[in-house]
Amino acid sequence: MSGQPQAKKRSAAAAPPVIALDAMGGDNAPGEVVKGAVLAVREHGLRPVLIGRSPEVNALLAQEDATGLIPVVHAEDALAMHEGALTSWRRPRSSVAMACKLIRQGDASALVSAGxxxxxxxxxxxxxxxxxxxxxxxxAVVLPTHPRPTILLDAGAxxxxxxxxxxxxxHLGAAYAQTAHGVAAPRVGILTIxxxxxxxxxxxxxASELLTATSAEAGTPPLDFRGxxxxxxxxxxxVDVVVTDGFTGNVALKSVEGAVRFAFEAVTDALTSSRIAKAGALLQRRSLRELRTRLDSETYGGAVLLGLNGTVVIAHGSSSANGIARACLLAHELAGGRIVEQVRRRLGATTRPAGWLHRLSQSDE
Amino acid sequence: MSGQPQAKKRSAAAAPPVIALDAMGGDNAPGEVVKGAVLAVREHGLRPVLIGRSPEVNALLAQEDATGLIPVVHAEDALAMHEGALTSWRRPRSSVAMACKLIRQGDASALVSAGxxxxxxxxxxxxxxxxxxxxxxxxAVVLPTHPRPTILLDAGAxxxxxxxxxxxxxHLGAAYAQTAHGVAAPRVGILTIxxxxxxxxxxxxxASELLTATSAEAGTPPLDFRGxxxxxxxxxxxVDVVVTDGFTGNVALKSVEGAVRFAFEAVTDALTSSRIAKAGALLQRRSLRELRTRLDSETYGGAVLLGLNGTVVIAHGSSSANGIARACLLAHELAGGRIVEQVRRRLGATTRPAGWLHRLSQSDE
Incomplete structure (x- = not known):
C-alpha cells in the first residue's frame, strides 16, 4: 500500500514553478496586483505570469519600470467581486478561467487570485x-497560532x-502543513463541542471514529490524530491541522475574525477614553501597530484550495501589493514542494486499492 | 389563534419568584454561592432558597451573619463538575435534582446553578x-453587543x-429578549455562511425558508426575521436573536471567547514589550480593567435553558459571589416576567391548532 517510490513524473524540478496571477481579481485590481507581481519578481525571485486585460496591465507594468519583466496573457473578461459561484461557470474567458487553462496545459503550476x-x-x-x-x-486557512500556525479546513467550500x-x-491539511510549514508529522484535531x-x-x-481508525492504519502517510x-x-x-465541515469552519473562522476586530476596537476605545490613557496610548502606538500586522491574516498569504490538479491560492479581496506578493510566495512554496503529488501519494486512488476509505469514496460518486 | 387573554393561572403574582439556588454547583461552591445568595437578598431583594448539604451551608451563612436570612433545603448529593449528562440522570438526590423537585411542586419558579x-x-x-x-x-447565551445585547441560541443543548x-x-429567543431586555419586537437572524x-x-x-414563512404568518406573536x-x-x-443548531452555536460561542482572550493576551504582550510601552501601560491599567469587566460574560448572569416548565439559569462554573447574584437577578427577571407563559403563548400546542409547524412537531415526536 505504501512505500512506492517518490513520484518523479514532473520534469522541470529545477526551475521555479510558474504562477498564473489573476491581474483582475480583488478590490485593488489591477493596480496593486501588478505592483505585487513586480515585488514577487524583484524581492522574491518568483515567476509570475499576469492574466488580464493586456493594455491595462502593460501600462501598469510600464509605470513600475517593469515592461517585459513579467509575461502578460490577455483575458478580455473578469469575474466581478460580487459574482457568486454560478455566474462564474459561464465565464470561460475570465482571467481566472484563463489561468486555469494555463495550468491544465502545463504552462503554469499555480493560480493566485484576490477575486x-x-x-x-x-x-x-x-x-x-x-x-x-x-x-x-x-x-484551507491559516490561523496565527504559536509557536506554529494552525491550518483550519474546510473553511467554506x-x-x-x-x-x-x-x-x-x-490528509489535505497534513500535506499543506508538511509543504508550507515544514512539519514532519502534523498533528490533526477535529473541531467539535x-x-x-x-x-x-x-x-x-x-468522522472522529474514522480518523481514529485511519490513525491506527499502517501504510500510506499516517495521520497523527489528536482528537x-x-x-x-x-x-x-x-495541533497543526483542524478539520471540520465547510459550514462550521466558515462560521468559526468568521467568528474569530469578528471577535478579534471587536476586541481591538474595544481596546482602542479604552486606551483613548481618558486624557491620561490617551497619553499612554501615544507611547504604545508602535507596539499596537506591530501587533495588528501580526494578526493580519494577509501576512499568511491567503486561503488555499486543496485537492485540485493544480495549486490555488485565494488572497484577501483587499490585498495590497505586499499581500499579493505573499500569496505568490505561498503558491511558489506549495507548488515547488509538490503538494499536488503529496496529496496524490496520500489519497490517490491507485495507491489505496480496496481500502475502506476508497470504497466509501466510490459509493459517494 | 392569538389574542387570548393574558395567562392568569399562577397566583403569587405580587410576591417575587422563589429561586432554587444550587449551593453545591461551581468551582467555588459552596462558599461563593452562599455569599452570592446573601448578596442577592441584601442588595437586590430577591428570594433565593439554598439547596445543598445543610450543615455546610448553614455554617457558611453564619459566617456571613446571615443565619435564618435564607431558607436551606438539604440535598445530600451533588453533581461533580466533570460529570456529564448520563451520570447526572442517575442522581435523584443531587442538589440540582432537588431544586427541580421544588419547581415541580410549585415551591420555586427558577433554578440557578453554576454546576x-x-x-x-x-x-x-x-x-x-x-x-x-x-x-x-x-x-441561550447573551453576547455583549451594542447598543443592545444579542441572544445566541442554541449554544449547545x-x-x-x-x-x-x-x-x-x-420564538424562545424572542421571548427571552422581550422579558430580559425589554425588546418589544425582537429582530431575529440565522447564523449561516x-x-x-x-x-x-x-x-x-x-430553517431560513420556514422562518421566512413564519414571519409572514398572521396570528400568534409574529417573528421579525431579518435573514x-x-x-x-x-x-x-x-439583531436581537441569532438562531442556530447547538453544534454550530457552541463552536461559534467558544471561538468568540477564545479569540477575545487571544486578542487580550496579544495586546497585553504588546503593551509590555518595551520599556516605553510599559510606562504607557501603567497609565492605562484602569481603562483595560474596566474593559475586561465589560467583556466578561459573567456580567450577563449566565446561560439560560429555555423551553422547560421552569426557568433555568446556568452561571459560569468559575462564578464569584457577584456572578451568582447576577444569575439570580436574571432568573428573577425571567421568572417574574413569566417567560414560561410567554413561551406557552408562542409555542403552546393548544394555541396553534392545525398549524403547519404544529404538524411538523407532532411528526417529530
Missing amino acids: STGGVVATSTVRLRTQPGVLRAAL NADAKPEMLVQFA GAEPGKGNRLARK NIEGHDLLAGE | STGGVVATSTVRLRTQPGVLRAAL NADAKPEMLVQFA GAEPGKGNRLARK NIEGHDLLAGE
Missing part, C-alpha cells in the same frame, strides 16, 4: 477538477460534508 | 420536561437539530 472566494472556488473546481481519489476540494470527506481533509471522545454532532462523531478541538482552543496552537 | 452545563441541562430537561408544544429545550427546531428557537438568501448548509437553508447573520456579524448587534 471573490465563491467565484474562484467554483471556477477552479470546474476547470482544474479534483485530483483522482479526492472526493471534494477544501478551502463544502457547506454539507460527509464523515469520509473530513478524513480526506485531514466537548472535550471527550463521542461528543459532537453525528458528522463529527462519525477533539473546541472553539476556544482554535487559537491555542495545540 | 457543569452538561449535568444541569440533562438533569433539568429530564426532571422539568419541555413545555407542551416545545420540541427541544435550547441553551442539541448537537443535531432539525429546521423546525430552529424556528422554535427563534454567505450574506444572500439560499446560502448555507441544508439545515440553515430549510442571514455571518460569523463576523455575531458581535455587530444587528
Whole structure:
C-alpha cells in the first residue's frame, strides 16, 4: 500500500514553478496586483505570469519600470467581486478561467487570485477538477497560532460534508502543513463541542471514529490524530491541522475574525477614553501597530484550495501589493514542494486499492 | 389563534419568584454561592432558597451573619463538575435534582446553578420536561453587543437539530429578549455562511425558508426575521436573536471567547514589550480593567435553558459571589416576567391548532 517510490513524473524540478496571477481579481485590481507581481519578481525571485486585460496591465507594468519583466496573457473578461459561484461557470474567458487553462496545459503550476472566494472556488473546481481519489476540494486557512500556525479546513467550500470527506481533509491539511510549514508529522484535531471522545454532532462523531481508525492504519502517510478541538482552543496552537465541515469552519473562522476586530476596537476605545490613557496610548502606538500586522491574516498569504490538479491560492479581496506578493510566495512554496503529488501519494486512488476509505469514496460518486 | 387573554393561572403574582439556588454547583461552591445568595437578598431583594448539604451551608451563612436570612433545603448529593449528562440522570438526590423537585411542586419558579452545563441541562430537561408544544429545550447565551445585547441560541443543548427546531428557537429567543431586555419586537437572524438568501448548509437553508414563512404568518406573536447573520456579524448587534443548531452555536460561542482572550493576551504582550510601552501601560491599567469587566460574560448572569416548565439559569462554573447574584437577578427577571407563559403563548400546542409547524412537531415526536 505504501512505500512506492517518490513520484518523479514532473520534469522541470529545477526551475521555479510558474504562477498564473489573476491581474483582475480583488478590490485593488489591477493596480496593486501588478505592483505585487513586480515585488514577487524583484524581492522574491518568483515567476509570475499576469492574466488580464493586456493594455491595462502593460501600462501598469510600464509605470513600475517593469515592461517585459513579467509575461502578460490577455483575458478580455473578469469575474466581478460580487459574482457568486454560478455566474462564474459561464465565464470561460475570465482571467481566472484563463489561468486555469494555463495550468491544465502545463504552462503554469499555480493560480493566485484576490477575486471573490465563491467565484474562484467554483471556477477552479470546474476547470482544474479534483485530483483522482479526492472526493471534494477544501478551502484551507491559516490561523496565527504559536509557536506554529494552525491550518483550519474546510473553511467554506463544502457547506454539507460527509464523515469520509473530513478524513480526506485531514490528509489535505497534513500535506499543506508538511509543504508550507515544514512539519514532519502534523498533528490533526477535529473541531467539535466537548472535550471527550463521542461528543459532537453525528458528522463529527462519525468522522472522529474514522480518523481514529485511519490513525491506527499502517501504510500510506499516517495521520497523527489528536482528537477533539473546541472553539476556544482554535487559537491555542495545540495541533497543526483542524478539520471540520465547510459550514462550521466558515462560521468559526468568521467568528474569530469578528471577535478579534471587536476586541481591538474595544481596546482602542479604552486606551483613548481618558486624557491620561490617551497619553499612554501615544507611547504604545508602535507596539499596537506591530501587533495588528501580526494578526493580519494577509501576512499568511491567503486561503488555499486543496485537492485540485493544480495549486490555488485565494488572497484577501483587499490585498495590497505586499499581500499579493505573499500569496505568490505561498503558491511558489506549495507548488515547488509538490503538494499536488503529496496529496496524490496520500489519497490517490491507485495507491489505496480496496481500502475502506476508497470504497466509501466510490459509493459517494 | 392569538389574542387570548393574558395567562392568569399562577397566583403569587405580587410576591417575587422563589429561586432554587444550587449551593453545591461551581468551582467555588459552596462558599461563593452562599455569599452570592446573601448578596442577592441584601442588595437586590430577591428570594433565593439554598439547596445543598445543610450543615455546610448553614455554617457558611453564619459566617456571613446571615443565619435564618435564607431558607436551606438539604440535598445530600451533588453533581461533580466533570460529570456529564448520563451520570447526572442517575442522581435523584443531587442538589440540582432537588431544586427541580421544588419547581415541580410549585415551591420555586427558577433554578440557578453554576454546576457543569452538561449535568444541569440533562438533569433539568429530564426532571422539568419541555413545555407542551416545545420540541427541544435550547441553551441561550447573551453576547455583549451594542447598543443592545444579542441572544445566541442554541449554544449547545442539541448537537443535531432539525429546521423546525430552529424556528422554535427563534420564538424562545424572542421571548427571552422581550422579558430580559425589554425588546418589544425582537429582530431575529440565522447564523449561516454567505450574506444572500439560499446560502448555507441544508439545515440553515430549510430553517431560513420556514422562518421566512413564519414571519409572514398572521396570528400568534409574529417573528421579525431579518435573514442571514455571518460569523463576523455575531458581535455587530444587528439583531436581537441569532438562531442556530447547538453544534454550530457552541463552536461559534467558544471561538468568540477564545479569540477575545487571544486578542487580550496579544495586546497585553504588546503593551509590555518595551520599556516605553510599559510606562504607557501603567497609565492605562484602569481603562483595560474596566474593559475586561465589560467583556466578561459573567456580567450577563449566565446561560439560560429555555423551553422547560421552569426557568433555568446556568452561571459560569468559575462564578464569584457577584456572578451568582447576577444569575439570580436574571432568573428573577425571567421568572417574574413569566417567560414560561410567554413561551406557552408562542409555542403552546393548544394555541396553534392545525398549524403547519404544529404538524411538523407532532411528526417529530
